[in-house]
Amino acid sequence: MGDILIISNYYPPEKGAAANRIEQLALKLDQNKYKVSVLCPLGNYPKGELFPEYKGKFSVTEKIQNITVKRLWIYPSVSKNIFKRTLSVLSFSSILFFYLLTKKTPDKVVVQSPPLLLSFVSVLVLSLMRKKIILNVSDLWPLAAIELKALKKDGFSHNISLFFEQFIYSRATVILGQSNEIISHIHSIFPEKKCYLYRNFPDHQLAEMNFSINENEPIKLFYAGLLGIAQGVFELCQNIELPYLNIELHIFGDGAEKSQIENLIWKNPGKKLFFYGMMERNVLHEKLQTFDIALVPLKTRIYGSVPSKIFEYGALGFPILYFGGGEGEAIVSENNLGWVAEVGNFESLNSTLIEISKEGKDNIQTRKKQVFDYAENNFNLNFQIKGLIENGVF
Incomplete structure (x- = not known):
C-alpha cells in the first residue's frame, strides 16, 4: 500500500488519549500493509520532563511493533504559562522544520493538529514539497483555547493562531475530524474541502470485560x-x-x-x-x-x-x-x-x-x-x- 509518515506531538510510551490515538492509527495502517513511520518529540508527556531513556539525547530512532519511530529533541514543559508551553512546541517545531527540509520523507503524510504551531510548520514544508497532506484534527484551535480562557479573543496570539488554522486547512489535501462539529467548522471556512469523520475508537479486541462484582461494596x-x-x-x-x-x-x-x-x-x-x-x-x-x-x-x-x-x-x-x-x-x-x-x-x-x-x-x-x-x-x-x-x- 506504500509508505506513510505520521507527524505528532505525542506517541507512546507517553500517556494520554493523544498518544493512544496516534498509536492506534499507526498500528491499523501497518495492519493494512502500509509501511508506517512516526516523527515525534523525545518522550516527555504528561510530566513535562524527558523520560530517563531519552535524557541527554538529541534524537532517537526506535522500532516499536513494526512502526519506525523517529524522536527529535524538545524543550519539555506542561506549565500553565502559555509562554513556556509555546516555547516547548516551538523547540520541537524548529527541529522538525529543518528535518523535513533535509530528509527524504514519504509522499503521504498524516499531520496531527493541535498543536497548531506544529501542524502549521509541518503543512508549510510538506505543501512546498508537494506531499499528500492528511490533516487529522482532534480539537479546534484557537477556538478551544478561547473557550478554556487560555487565549484572549482578538489578541495578537489569537489572530496569529487564526492565520495558522486557516493556512493548514487550505493546504491540506484531505482532513480527518474527530467530530461532526469539527467538520462543520472547517466547511464554514472552506466549503469544498474534502473532510471525513474519524472517531477515536479503541482497539481493545476483547470478547467482553471480565467484571468482578461485590454487591456489598459502594x-x-x-x-x-x-x-x-x-x-x-x-x-x-x-x-x-x-x-x-x-x-x-x-x-x-x-x-x-x-x-x-x-x-x-x-x-x-x-x-x-x-x-x-x-x-x-x-x-x-x-x-x-x-x-x-x-x-x-x-x-x-x-x-x-x-x-x-x-x-x-x-x-x-x-x-x-x-x-x-x-x-x-x-x-x-x-x-x-x-x-x-x-x-x-x-x-x-x-x-x-x-x-x-x-x-x-x-x-x-x-x-x-x-x-x-x-x-x-x-x-x-x-x-x-x-x-x-x-x-x-x-
Whole structure:
C-alpha cells in the first residue's frame, strides 16, 4: 500500500488519549500493509520532563511493533504559562522544520493538529514539497483555547493562531475530524474541502470485560486520564458531594493538577475520593474490573471536542457519567450509554449522582452489558479505517 509518515506531538510510551490515538492509527495502517513511520518529540508527556531513556539525547530512532519511530529533541514543559508551553512546541517545531527540509520523507503524510504551531510548520514544508497532506484534527484551535480562557479573543496570539488554522486547512489535501462539529467548522471556512469523520475508537479486541462484582461494596465511579486544565478534575473534586451516597470516586492519572488533588484528598478524608497516580494501560484495565462507572468530565463545553474516553470505556462495557456538554453529551444521551450532567453545573452533577446511588449496583450491571454490546457494534476501529482506505484517504 506504500509508505506513510505520521507527524505528532505525542506517541507512546507517553500517556494520554493523544498518544493512544496516534498509536492506534499507526498500528491499523501497518495492519493494512502500509509501511508506517512516526516523527515525534523525545518522550516527555504528561510530566513535562524527558523520560530517563531519552535524557541527554538529541534524537532517537526506535522500532516499536513494526512502526519506525523517529524522536527529535524538545524543550519539555506542561506549565500553565502559555509562554513556556509555546516555547516547548516551538523547540520541537524548529527541529522538525529543518528535518523535513533535509530528509527524504514519504509522499503521504498524516499531520496531527493541535498543536497548531506544529501542524502549521509541518503543512508549510510538506505543501512546498508537494506531499499528500492528511490533516487529522482532534480539537479546534484557537477556538478551544478561547473557550478554556487560555487565549484572549482578538489578541495578537489569537489572530496569529487564526492565520495558522486557516493556512493548514487550505493546504491540506484531505482532513480527518474527530467530530461532526469539527467538520462543520472547517466547511464554514472552506466549503469544498474534502473532510471525513474519524472517531477515536479503541482497539481493545476483547470478547467482553471480565467484571468482578461485590454487591456489598459502594458503587465505584472512576476517572482515568490526564489531570490538566481542560478536564477540570481538581475543581470537580472540590465540588462533588459523596459522603451520604453509596458512591466512591477513584482517580487514576497524572498532570498539572496532580499535587492539588492529592493535597485535597489528604485534607478531606471524608470526601470518599481515592487517588492512584498513573498506571500502564493493561494494568489499569485489570484494576478497573472491580469498578462500575466511568466519569468523563470537561471543565467547559469545548466546541468540536468529543473525549475519546466515551469510546474507550464504552468498549470495555462501562456506563458513562458525562459532564462535558457538546457532541459528546449527545452521543452518550442518544445512544443510552449512561448519564449526562450539565457541563460546569455541579448541582446537576450531584443530582445525577443521587440518581445513580438510588439505582444500585444490580441495575448498573445490566447497563454494562448493554453498553458493551452497543460499543462492539458501533465503535469499530477496523471498519472505520477500512472505510477511509476505500475512500482514498490514505
